[in-house]
Amino acid sequence: MKGIIFTEFIEMVESRFSVEVAEQVIEAANLPSGGSYTSLGTYSHHEILKLVIKLSSISGANPADMQVVFGEYLFTRFHEVHPEFFDGMEGSFEFLGKVQGYIHMEVQKLYPEANPPKLVCKRIDDNHMELFYQSHRPFAPLALGLIKGCAIHFGENLTIHYEPLPGTGDGTEARFHLTLEG
Numbered sequence: 173m174k175g176i177i178f179t180e181f182i183e184m185v186e187s188r189f190s191v192e193v194a195e196q197v198i199e200a201a202n203l204p205s206g207g208s209y210t211s212l213g214t215y216s217h218h219e220i221l222k223l224v225i226k227l228s229s230i231s232g233a234n235p236a237d238m239q240v241v242f243g244e245y246l247f248t249r250f251h252e253v254h255p256e257f258f259d260g261m262e263g264s265f266e267f268l269g270k271v272q273g274y275i276h277m278e279v280q281k282l283y284p285e286a287n288p289p290k291l292v293c294k295r296i297d298d299n300h301m302e303l304f305y306q307s308h309r310p311f312a313p314l315a316l317g318l319i320k321g322c323a324i325h326f327g328e329n330l331t332i333h334y335e336p337l338p339g340t341g342d343g344t345e346a347r348f349h350l351t352l353e354g
């Protein structure tokens with residue numbers, strides 16, 4: 173998985189907890205890479221899962237909830253690092269509908285070796301949408317956090333019903349039922 177996900181995770185730990193906690197988490201995770209990441213590098217996604225588990229044991233939150241928190245944070249960072257993807261976007265349904273066919277495709281050009289997940293959106297009506305997530309990696313809770321971050325970004329009151337699916341393993345497949353309230 174691309175280094176930007178790792179560098180952002182470590183920056184979140186440094187800013188929400190402390191530099192010392194970030195060092196402690198990296199050390200405890202005993203990573204093959206040693207924990208020094210660059211945003212364009214590529215690393216095993218197992219490393220981020222280990223980092224999440226170590227941070228969970230320090231913070232007391234469970235690993236899936238930690239992924240959700242990270243997803244919300246990551247969305248704010250995507251906005252800062254890639255404002256070009258937000259041009260002309262008026263709401264989360266429009267934005268989420270562009271991730272699969274546009275944003276993640278551009279991401280594959282910007283980040284060599286990127287292999288983003290499948291995210292298929294089905295617009296039911298003006299206020300309802302279904303989003304199907306599928307990956308070879310178990311990051312459905314991260315997708316939930318990114319969707320939450322997206323709704324916060326657009327100032328919307330979005331109810332998200334998260335339906336985990338068996339897929340090929342825990343967290344590799346999920347359906348999200350989204351309802352825009354008000």
Ligand code: HEM
Pocket residue numbers: 173174175176177250251254257268271275276279283285286287288289291307308309310311312314315316318319322
């Ligand atoms: C500006 C918006 C976005 C950018 C720039 C972006 C970029 C990226 C990048 C660089 C990766 C790493 C891919 C790899 O290493 O192979 C990634 C992975 C991922 N993206 Fe996005 N993304 C965006 C929006 C979203 C949104 C809105 C969602 C959720 C609905 C999403 C869901 C995911 C998930 C869950 C992963 C983790 C890898 C996996 O599940 O296999 N992304 N994205």
